Amino acid sequence: MNETIDDTDIRILKCLIRDSKRPHKEIGEEVHLTGQAVGARVRKLHDLGVIEGYTVKWNPERLGLGLQAFVTIFLNSGDRHAAFREFMATREDIVEVHRVSGEGCYLMRVRTETMEQLGSLLEAILPYGNYRMNLSVGIEKSE
Template sequence: MSNQYGIDDIDIQILNGLIADASQSHKVIGEHVHLTGQAVGARVRKLQDLGIIEGTTVRWDPNKIGLTVHAFVTVFMKSSTAHQAFQTFAKQNSNVLEIHRVSGEGCYWMRVRVGSQLELNDFLDELLTFGNYKLSLSIGQVK
């Protein structure tokens, strides 16, 4: 059965296989969905063309390369004119892993990784250009 995006149950199974382990070969995935590796490759390209698969990623341990401080920052903009400059700053800053414009408390939520408290302090000083913030530090990842 096909859905509104033109994908079927086999496409969903392929997508789930890639989500579980994107390093799997098309041949291995094909064995699970009863297709050839070439047919799986064609379906993966279709999923990419449709924008369902936006890219691939690597799971890694930031602590092992010195990014030991993991912070969550709620940003409160000081003016309505600061949003564009702030978004540019956040997108260009390699310490910002994620940024979300939110409703509720604050204007943005950011997830940040840095190598030290000093680096975090420098980052927060830059952030004050755009507004105030509330900081929470991760003490351990559960999932």
């Protein structure tokens, strides 16, 4: 297996990042390769771990999950991490978590339908520590 990644591989990857369902033949027309050659390069990128998987861009507001917030967690003590991680794993309204350094212990992105549901989540966090919450007003980033 050729483990080098060239400029054409990068161009193919950028095409897939913009639209992962785009046909290899169409990508090939853009990068001046056959669809079969693009497919081989995509498999190579998978094998090298450059491409780890595919995802779906979805609209949570269409499902009633229009309220998004970022919550910084300040744990009461160092021995609360394991219990807090177990708590996070049980919550569907917590959609992303990062362990951070600096101010706070964790940064979470949460989605709920209502302010009451958000308040309930924040109440459930209090046994573990304090929090700071910022509501999000999403802005679409153009490419």
